[in-house]
Amino acid sequence: MAIKKTYGIRGLMDYVMQISAGKGTVTVHFSGGALTAYGTTPARYSTTNPFFQNVIEHSTQFQKGRIELLDTIEVPDDAATLRMKERQAKKAAAAAAEKAKAAAQADPIAPAPEKPKVETSAPAPETPIEEPTPETPAADSAETEAEGEGMPEVGNGEESGEGTEGDGVQTIEVGCKADAVEWLKERYPEKGYNGNNLRANAAFEAACNEAGVKFIITNA
Numbered sequence: 001m002a003i004k005k006t007y008g009i010r011g012l013m014d015y016v017m018q019i020s021a022g023k024g025t026v027t028v029h030f031s032g033g034a035l036t037a038y039g040t041t042p043a044r045y046s047t048t049n050p051f052f053q054n055v056i057e058h059s060t061q062f063q064k065g066r067i068e069l070l071d072t073i074e075v076p077d078d079a080a081t082l083r084m085k086e087r088q089a090k091k092a093a094a095a096a097a098e099k100a101k102a103a104a105q106a107d108p109i110a111p112a113p114e115k116p117k118v119e120t121s122a123p124a125p126e127t128p129i130e131e132p133t134p135e136t137p138a139a140d141s142a143e144t145e146a147e148g149e150g151m152p153e154v155g156n157g158e159e160s161g162e163g164t165e166g167d168g169v170q171t172i173e174v175g176c177k178a179d180a181v182e183w184l185k186e187r188y189p190e191k192g193y194n195g196n197n198l199r200a201n202a203a204f205e206a207a208c209n210e211a212g213v214k215f216i217i218t219n220a
Contacts (some may be wrong), residue, residue, distance in 0.1 A: 002081055005053050006071040007062075015043050017067075019059045026055050042068070050074060054105035072203070173216045177204070180215040187211065 009015055013033035019026045033043035047053060077085065102179045111191045174180045184193045184207055191207070208214060 002048040002077050003050075003053075004046060004048045004071075004073050004075045005069060006044055006046040007056055007067050008044045008070045009067055010040065010042040012043045017061065019055055019061070021055045026052065028052070028056065042070070044070065046071075048078070048081065079101075127156045168212065171216060172213055173218055174216060175190045175219045177215075180204075180208075180217070183213075183215075184211060 007028075007030070009017075009030050011033075012030065013035070015030040015033075017030065019028055019029045028045050030043035030045045032041065034041040039107055045056075056062055056067060057069075059067065062069075172180070172183065174183065178195065181193060181195055181198050181204075184191070184198070188211060192208075193207060
């Protein structure tokens with residue numbers, strides 16, 4: 001649809017006006033005016049061309065009121081207007097295609113978006129389970145001390161010699177219990193005496209009674 005506008009100049013029957021448009025001029029022919037006993041009819045000019053409408057409405061004569069806007073209506077496009085709109089549409093489509101082509105040549109191909117990386121927290125290191133350190137029982141040391149305390153005080157036979165008590169028990173002086181055990185091992189190898197089986201006081205005293213000796217430990 002097109003907009004048809006009708007302009008008029010009152011008091012004139014026919015008038016040709018030169019209107020400046022930039023560096024050129026536009027000729028507008030107003031006609032159809034009449035003066036009768038019933039009144040006056042202004043000279044008119046009608047157009048659907050947006051260019052002529054713009055030139056008239058921006059002219060000095062229109063702004064001063066010499067040219068008036070008498071009527072505005074919508075009318076179907078004429079053949080010339082349709083052809084003009086088709087040409088304008090083709091030019092706009094060609095310009096848009098050219099612009100898109102230039103933009104595609106200027107911009108590099110955008111790389112495909114990378115998939116978002118999902119960060120996973122590393123599992124906490126397992127705390128090694130410390131195995132309980134077996135405590136060395138202090139029974140051996142306590143037993144050894146008890147043995148030392150309960151040992152009869154005997155002397156070293158090598159240092160002080162050997163003697164015999166009245167009841168037939170031989171007394172021997174030794175420096176320590178280990179010397180007494182060595183004495184028993186040398187005198188009675190068939191018994192299999194050693195430091196382990198004679199560690200307990202009871203076993204040691206039994207071996208001494210069986211051998212008929214009494215040890216006196218000088219360094220107890």
